[in-house]
Amino acid sequence: MPDTERLIYLLSQARQRLATQEEYTELLEMIQADDTGMVNAQIEAFHGPTVPDSNDPAEWQQLVTDILAADKAQHTAPVRRLPWRWVAAASLLLLAGGTWWRLQPATKTPAPVHTQATPDVAPGGNKAVLTLSDGSQITLDSATNGILAQQGSSKVTKLANGQLVYDASGTSQGKILYNTMSTPLGGQYSLILPDGSKVWLNAGSSITYPTAFTGQERKVNVTGEAFFEVAKNATMPFRVMANNTTVEVLGTHFNINAYTDEATINTTLVEGAVRVSAHNRQLVLKPGQQARVGHTDVQVADQVDLSAITAWKEGYFSFTNADLPTVMRELARWYNLEVSYEGKIPDRVFNGEIGRSLTLSQVLKGLSKTRIKYRIEDGHRIVIQP
CATH class of the missing domain: 3.55.50.30 (Phage tail protein beta-alpha-beta fold)
Structure with missing residues (x-):
């Protein structure tokens, strides 16, 4: 039987984001070895009721291993504090008993479980197409590292980590040139704009931008979903255009979801301040707020879960x-x-x-x-x- 005091300590460490890898591994072993229901009862006290356990513990154990492996890939220290997103994900797998979902049915009417052999489709990855000012296209996921193109006086470079970079020294001589990065469904990609701002594109998204920022503003156009870390420049505001919504910032981190199949365009502020303009209204957001632009109105939600909003990234x-x-x-x-x-x-x-x-x-x-x-x-x- 597991040591109750030790279990409570490990759960507390995980919940407070203080658990080391060894402590988290010990917690997983205690959950796997539990045959009395005591561990599950303690977890319910921390997280709420769960769905029934799976008859195949090896199934979820492999997924937990994958999560820990993914975490190891981001760190080198043998003992460390695990990012809470992995603690939460692994806890969810264990709570769901192999389904890696925690389901709260809105109806208590049971439905038969569907089982069907399914083809295995790989998850998405770093995939994107860069369309240059002359209309030519470069498939970024298959392009070799190094300088890919010269756009005006800006060099376009693919780094060893796959990121696309525009050198910050580029200046526009005469005509302003525009590039577009597009991700397909099943793709994501990131780039550094000419001013040093960083952008991450989610699947089925695009961003159109000048190859050098000049004049009194920095303006880009976005479809789909993107996360921005905007370089500060008080003399040249940064504006993101997404359908009928404009987001203006000086230097900040925020996420914008503008998929056409969603009911609203959502701008979520992580850090700094932004001004959202839509339907002849202007709203200044604070960190943790989200502006939701519908067809006719704009609403603001407070204290949104930022980790959930940026989970895709x-x-x-x-x-x-x-x-x-x-x-x-x-x-x-x-x-x-x-x-x-x-x-x-x-x-x-x-x-x-x-x-x-x-x-x-x-x-x-x-x-x-x-x-x-x-x-x-x-x-x-x-x-x-x-």
Whole structure:
């Protein structure tokens, strides 16, 4: 039987983000070896009720191993404090007992579990196309490292880590040149703009920008989703245009989600300050606030979960009280899927995290365990059944 005091200590360390790798590994071993239900009871006290355990513990153990391996890839010290996103993700896997989802059904009516052999589709990765000012295109994921193009007086370089960089010394002589970076469904990419600002693009997104910033402003156009770390320059405001929304900053970190299949354009401030303009209104956001621009109005949400908003940039999905269509839209972008529904959409609420490094078959296997029924057509088409 596990040592109750030791278990409570380890859970407390994990919750406070103070656990070392050794302590976290010990916690996983205690959970795996629990045959009395005591560990699960203590976890419920920390996290709330869970779904039934899986009959195949090896299944979730491999996923936990993958999470720890992903964490190791980002650090070199043998003993360290684990980032909370990995603690939360691993806790979720254990709580869900192998499904790597924690499901809170909105209805208590049980539905049969769907099981179907599924083709294995790799997760998305660093993929993008760069369209130069003359219309020529460069496939960035297959391009060799080094200087890719000369745009005016700016050199476009692909670094060894895959990031695209525009040198900050470039100046425009005469005509302003524009480039566009586009990510396909199943792709993501990052670049450093001529002013030193950093941009991360999510799947199915694009950014159009000048190869050198001149004049009185720095302006870019975005579709889809992007995260910005804007270089400070008080004399030249930075503006992001997304459909009917303008976001103005001097130097800040923020996320903008402007997918056309979402109900609103959401701008979430992580650090600094931004001014959001839409529908003849201007709102100044504070860190932790999110502006939601709809078809006719603008609303502001306070104290949003910043880690959930930026989860895609850190390599995982994060859902809080998300309905099934919300979950499937994110999965569709990352795995390049078509999603449709037959009859009434299942009434489910999802909470938890999923690593974006999982294959499609792993994710769908987890989905089936949440009592969601589906049918696969042509490998990339998922039909959700009532």
